[in-house]
Amino acid sequence: MTALLSVDAVSKRFRGLVAVDRVSFSIMPGEIYAVIGPNGAGKTTLFNVIAGVFQPDDGTIAFNGSRIDGETPDGVCRRGIGRTFQIVRPFPGLSVEDNVIVGALLHRPDVAAARRHAHEILSRLDLFPKRSHLASTLTLPDRKRLEVARALATDPKLLLLDEVMAGLRPSETDRIVAILTELNRETGLTILLIEHVMRAVMALASRVLVLHHGAKIAEGTPAQVVREPAVIESYLGAEVLE
Amino acid sequence: MIARLIEGTSRRGLVLLALLLAFLILIPFFVNDYLITVLILIFYFAFVGQAWNIMMGFAGQLSLGHALYVGLGAYTSAALYVHFGVGPWIGMLAAIPVAGALGAVIGFLAFRFGVSGVYFAILTIAFCEFARVGFDHFRWVGGSAGFFLPVAQYSVNDLWNLRGKPSMFYYVILGFTVAAFIICHLLLRSRMGYFWQAIREDEPAARALGINAFRYKMIAVVISAGMTSLAGVFFAFFYNNLFPEQVFHISRSIEMILAPIIGGVGTLFGPILGAVILTGLSETMHEILHLLGVDVPGAKAVFYGICLLVVIVALPDGVWPWLSRRLGLSERK
Amino acid sequence: MPIDIYLNVAVSGLLTGLVYGLMALGLSVIFGVVRVVNFAHGEMMTIAMYLAVLAFSVLGLDPLVMMVPIAAVLFVFGYALQAGLIGPFINKPEHMQFILLVAVAVILVNVQLIVFGPDARGVQTAYSYDSFAVGKLIIDATKVYAALAALTVSAALFVFFRFTEVGKAIRACADNYTGALVVGLDVRRLYALTFGIGAACVGAAGAMMVVIIDVTPSLGPAYTLLAFVIVITGGLGSMPGALLGGVLIGMTEAMAGLLFSPSAKTMFAFAILVLVLLFRPQGIMGKRAA
Numbered sequence: 001m002t003a004l005l006s007v008d009a010v011s012k013r014f015r016g017l018v019a020v021d022r023v024s025f026s027i028m029p030g031e032i033y034a035v036i037g038p039n040g041a042g043k044t045t046l047f048n049v050i051a052g053v054f055q056p057d058d059g060t061i062a063f064n065g066s067r068i069d070g071e072t073p074d075g076v077c078r079r080g081i082g083r084t085f086q087i088v089r090p091f092p093g094l095s096v097e098d099n100v101i102v103g104a105l106l107h108r109p110d111v112a113a114a115r116r117h118a119h120e121i122l123s124r125l126d127l128f129p130k131r132s133h134l135a136s137t138l139t140l141p142d143r144k145r146l147e148v149a150r151a152l153a154t155d156p157k158l159l160l161l162d163e164v165m166a167g168l169r170p171s172e173t174d175r176i177v178a179i180l181t182e183l184n185r186e187t188g189l190t191i192l193l194i195e196h197v198m199r200a201v202m203a204l205a206s207r208v209l210v211l212h213h214g215a216k217i218a219e220g221t222p223a224q225v226v227r228e229p230a231v232i233e234s235y236l237g238a239e240v241l242e
Numbered sequence: 243m244i245a246r247l248i249e250g251t252s253r254r255g256l257v258l259l260a261l262l263l264a265f266l267i268l269i270p271f272f273v274n275d276y277l278i279t280v281l282i283l284i285f286y287f288a289f290v291g292q293a294w295n296i297m298m299g300f301a302g303q304l305s306l307g308h309a310l311y312v313g314l315g316a317y318t319s320a321a322l323y324v325h326f327g328v329g330p331w332i333g334m335l336a337a338i339p340v341a342g343a344l345g346a347v348i349g350f351l352a353f354r355f356g357v358s359g360v361y362f363a364i365l366t367i368a369f370c371e372f373a374r375v376g377f378d379h380f381r382w383v384g385g386s387a388g389f390f391l392p393v394a395q396y397s398v399n400d401l402w403n404l405r406g407k408p409s410m411f412y413y414v415i416l417g418f419t420v421a422a423f424i425i426c427h428l429l430l431r432s433r434m435g436y437f438w439q440a441i442r443e444d445e446p447a448a449r450a451l452g453i454n455a456f457r458y459k460m461i462a463v464v465i466s467a468g469m470t471s472l473a474g475v476f477f478a479f480f481y482n483n484l485f486p487e488q489v490f491h492i493s494r495s496i497e498m499i500l501a502p503i504i505g506g507v508g509t510l511f512g513p514i515l516g517a518v519i520l521t522g523l524s525e526t527m528h529e530i531l532h533l534l535g536v537d538v539p540g541a542k543a544v545f546y547g548i549c550l551l552v553v554i555v556a557l558p559d560g561v562w563p564w565l566s567r568r569l570g571l572s573e574r575k
Numbered sequence: 576m577p578i579d580i581y582l583n584v585a586v587s588g589l590l591t592g593l594v595y596g597l598m599a600l601g602l603s604v605i606f607g608v609v610r611v612v613n614f615a616h617g618e619m620m621t622i623a624m625y626l627a628v629l630a631f632s633v634l635g636l637d638p639l640v641m642m643v644p645i646a647a648v649l650f651v652f653g654y655a656l657q658a659g660l661i662g663p664f665i666n667k668p669e670h671m672q673f674i675l676l677v678a679v680a681v682i683l684v685n686v687q688l689i690v691f692g693p694d695a696r697g698v699q700t701a702y703s704y705d706s707f708a709v710g711k712l713i714i715d716a717t718k719v720y721a722a723l724a725a726l727t728v729s730a731a732l733f734v735f736f737r738f739t740e741v742g743k744a745i746r747a748c749a750d751n752y753t754g755a756l757v758v759g760l761d762v763r764r765l766y767a768l769t770f771g772i773g774a775a776c777v778g779a780a781g782a783m784m785v786v787i788i789d790v791t792p793s794l795g796p797a798y799t800l801l802a803f804v805i806v807i808t809g810g811l812g813s814m815p816g817a818l819l820g821g822v823l824i825g826m827t828e829a830m831a832g833l834l835f836s837p838s839a840k841t842m843f844a845f846a847i848l849v850l851v852l853l854f855r856p857q858g859i860m861g862k863r864a865a
Contacts, residue, residue: 051450077452085450091443093508102440105433106452114433154452304670355853360612360669364803365852368845371800375842386838492796496677503674540688540792547681554675555660558667 002065004029004190005050005081005158010059010069012042012049019045021214022059027158032184032191034201034222037211038234043194044086046211047162050192051083052076064157078106082156084147086163086194092136096127099135099146103153118153125149125179141172148176152183161193165200177203198226210234254570266416270409278408282480284521285415286473291501291513292422293469298499299508300430301462302442304359307366309494310373311341311467315474316484320391321383323403323479330404334475338468344369345467349460367492374490384484391482404479411480418472419514427510429465438462442508504553506560515562523549579711584829590718592825594783596818597725598798599805600732601776607812608749608769611661612669614676617798618683619774623649623781624790625691631698638698638782639720646728646778653774658767665766680799687792697789721783728779732772733814745769749812800841804848810861819860823847 003026012020019042027033035043048054050061052073061069068076077083082103090099100121104114122128125145130138135146144164151159161180165173177200183189195201201208201222208225210218218228225231270278290312297303318340319333328336348369352362378386399406404414429435437458440448449455478484488494505516527542557564602616613619626645627638656679664672705716736742748755748765755762784790801824809820824844831843851858 053446073446073449074452074454077450083450085447089444089447091440091447093443094439098436098439102436102448102453103451105436109433111431111433111436114436150451298670304673306673351849351853355856357852357856361807361852361856363669363673364807365849367800368804368849371841371845375839378838379836492800499670500674500677503670507670538689539693540685543685544682544689547678547685550678550681551660551675554671554678555663558664558671 003027003062004031004064005192006062007046007050008060008062010046010049010056010061012045012054013057018214020049020056023209023211023214023216024059025209025216025219027190027192029157029190030184030188031206032180032193032204034205034208035192035194035211036196036198036201036208036225041211042214043211044162045214047083047160047194050076051081051160077154077156080155080157081160082151082154082158083160084144084151084162084164086166088140088143088147090135090138090143090146090150092134094135095132096135096138096146097122097131100149100153103150106154114153118149121149121152124183125152126175141168144168145176145179148179152189156189158190158192161191161195163194163196165195165197168197170199173197173200176200180204202226252570263420270412275408278412280521280525282408282412282415284517285412285419286476287498287501287517287521288514289415289419289422289476290470290473290498291505291517292419292426292510293466293473294499295502295507295513296426296429296469297462297466299502299512300426300435300442301438301459302445303459303462304363305366305463305466305495306363306492306499307368307370307495308466308470308498309490309492310366310370311345311470312474312477312494312498313370313373313377313484313486313489314341314344315471316478316489317377317383317389317474318471319475320389320478320484324389324391325382329402330475330479331402334472337471337475341471341474342464342468345463346460349463353456353459367495370490370492370495374486377486377490380486386486389484391478393482404476411476415476418476422469423510423514425469430510434458434461439508500550502560504550504561506562509560509562511566512560512562515565516560519553519561520546580833581830582712583714584833585826586712586714587718588826588829589822590714590722590825591787591829592822593722593725593818594780594787594821595801595805595825596809596821597728598777598780598784599802599809599821600729600814600817601773601780602802603806603809603811603814603817604732604776605770605773606806608745609657609661609665609766611665611672612676612803613770613773614673614799615680615683616777616802617800618680618687618795619649619652619777620781620784620798620802621687621790621792621795622652622683623778624785624794625687625696626778627782627785628691628696628698628790631700637700638786639724642724642728642779642782645782646775649778649781650771650775654767654771656774657770658763661770662763662766680795684792684795687795691792693791693793695789695791698785700786703786715787717786721787724783725780728776729814729818732776735772736814741765741768745772797841801844804844807858808847808851810858813858813860816858816860820858823859 006026008024009022010020011018011022023046035046037043049056052071052075056069060067063079063081068079097118100118101114104117108114108117119128122131125148127142127145127149130142138146148161148164165176180191181204184191205222207220208222209216210225210231212234217230217234218225294305294308297305315337318337319330322328322333322336323330348366352365357365377383383389399410401410437453440451440453441455441458445455501516501520502513504519505512505514524546527545531541553561598620602613605611605613623645626648627641630636630641631638661675664675702716707714707716707719736746744760745765745768748760748762805820805824806817808823809816824847827843827847828840831840
């Protein structure tokens with residue numbers, strides 16, 4: 001089986017600071033893959049490089065068999081990669097429903113069809129009852145789910161989730177984990193997530209990549225990586241001490 | 243299409259809308275020419291406000307140089323009429339591409355080079371200023387000495403050449419305004435309308451949803467510019483004289499965006515309501531000062547400025563969102 | 576045309592440009608810190624010019640003497656405007672701030688029209704027709720005095736922002752709004768102070784400008800645009816940039832007036848602006864945004 005996404009020796013530097021340092025990994029179709037690492041490890045930069053916000057200084061990124069490095073953010077999305085933002089940014093002046101309709105319209109020329117699709121997704125993410133609220137009036141957990149809904153509405157093959165569990169209560173985290181598991185099982189959606197909440201990572205991911213100072217220090221199943229000494233030292237140790 | 247037009251509008255709203263339209267059609271039979279002229283002004287500002295609103299209210303791009311497109315439309319159609327005898331309706335077919343093309347040039351430069359926000363607004367002023375100086379030296383259309391359309395006393399209305407009495411101009415501009423309202427209504431609820439609003443709310447987030455922001459912003463500028471140029475054609479044939487110093491002056495650009503802002507940016511009724519309020523205010527002020535025997539230049543404008551200040555401080559989102567909540571008519575923004 | 580004419584015009588444009596620069600400095604300081612575009616900037620400039628005309632015609636006081644008192648009056652005006660009216664709008668969208676300040680500008684310009692009428696007013700000082708001859712150059716004394724005063728005020732402002740506690744606090748607000756709040760700076764007061772300082776710059780510039788050019792109410796909107804062009808050209812938030820932009824635009828205008836027609840002046844200024852926006856959006860002296 002060929003990889004859906006392959007990142008090959010990608011580097012990104014900002015004025016001499018190496019944010020991402022020759023990182024390589026690949027994700028199989030239908031997989032849930034997690035990137036973890038301490039703050040400042042370069043996770044979000046890596047995400048933005050994949051999503052087309054930044055161009056990599058070195059290395060290549062291939063999605064579904066073709067190169068996407070150098071592609072614009074909208075181009076990346078049209079190829080089938082949906083994303084959320086670490087600091088959530090739903091369209092504040094639009095209703096919850098309209099937020100998702102915008103995403104659904106990408107592959108649906110008709111507004112009515114997009115609305116139907118949006119309703120299905122809103123139901124799946126427990127947001128249907130709040131569909132006519134303004135996005136700016138939602139609570140943080142709702143806004144996070146709205147971002148996921150909006151990205152899902154673009155019918156992605158790969159979904160990039162940037163810390164969607166951060167700041168949520170355990171019960172809310174468990175709910176999102178359940179929703180994502182269900183989506184992955186039912187639709188075969190491939191997911192790449194950046195996450196700090198280890199509970200969620202352990203429950204969701206089949207494989208985990210650990211970044212430290214922009215470089216890959218470990219990769220494997222969740223059970224494997226948490227036993228790696230380098231990982232414990234750089235990251236998990238600190239987490240445990242907290 | 244009718245179904246799409248009325249979708250999402252309450253029954254009460256529809257009845258009110260129909261009554262309003264009937265009233266507007268009948269009104270010229272009951273009022274004098276002065277009031278008709280006031281109504282023409284109202285709908286003129288409602289129309290250009292609606293056109294400007296496509297760019298700012300829908301797609302979030304603040305233009306402070308819209309007088310440019312009015313001027314281009316006015317000069318294009320007037321030149322065709324005076325030099326070649328081509329009537330205004332054909333002139334409109336020429337004005338739209340001319341204004342649209344210049345809008346596309348400005349949009350291309352701004353959006354390709356990442357000029358946005360206040361900087362974009364200043365860029366639009368700059369281009370309007372180029373046009374002012376350019377037309378000042380453009381002898382073929384009169385230069386700074388002005389460009390004039392032949393005027394005579396009209397006993398009959400010549401709709402084809404837009405020569406006639408105020409009531410004819412009233413129906414023309416009313417027709418423009420209703421058409422613009424319907425077009426904007428359809429645009430706002432179209433796929434593109436959703437994409438525009440997404441770009442207005444948060445451009446990077448919109449792009450992350452696969453929206454080609456450059457393309458949709460360009461389309462917004464071109465449609466807005468083309469629509470605005472029609473107001474220019476009307477302006478030329480209604481006033482019959484054009485001076486670059488007046489037509490392209492920054493105060494023209496500013497006065498045409500006051501109505502949608504006072505009425506409510508991004509709403510469909512905002513530009514119309516804003517035009518009614520502002521023109522009404524301005525004319526009332528004129529009358530009151532006249533009655534009081536105050537004849538100081540600038541006095542009217544001071545009161546106007548104060549009223550503007552009061553409205554923007556009291557209702558920063560505009561009057562329509564507030565009024566529609568009061569009347570129980572909701573309009574999606 | 577002989578070369579001395581060009582030289583004379585260039586020097587004259589340079590001196591006027593320094594006064595433009597001080598006016599633009601006021602706008603730059605306000606936008607750089609408060610992030611509000613002062614669309615009433617030129618109207619504030621003409622207020623200062625009229626105050627100088629009044630002081631001269633009623634009290635016989637020289638505009639260059641009145642510079643400090645007029646700057647003080649404008650400071651109070653700017654402080655009150657920010658504290659009372661603009662403050663609640665700082666987190667609102669740009670078009671709302673714009674309309675608020677346009678309303679202020681409309682009121683100011685028309686009050687001036689009512690009070691002073693549409694005719695040009697100027698001052699005739701004892702040195703109005705003096706000039707210095709340097710080789711073949713003949714330089715108007717008024718412009719030299721005005722330019723020197725503009726440089727002095729700019730230097731004072733530079734010292735204020737660089738070395739005083741309040742100046743440093745204002746710079747902190749401009750760099751990091753949230754950070755300034757966190758460390759307990761009274762941001763609202765600092766914003767009002769900044770607006771006051773920006774207005775004082777305009778006040779000083781206006782007092783000097785009136786010895787160079789006569790004032791009419793319609794000059795206000797023109798100066799507002801001119802100040803924008805200068806600030807964006809020089810680089811927003813850069814103090815040397817504002818002065819440099821002022822000189823550049825002042826000389827361009829003077830040259831365009833000489834080589835083409837006076838009405839083409841603004842077109843050349845705007846052409847420079849467009850080129851800067853497209854190819855160096857941070858302005859000539861501006862720092863590149865990260």
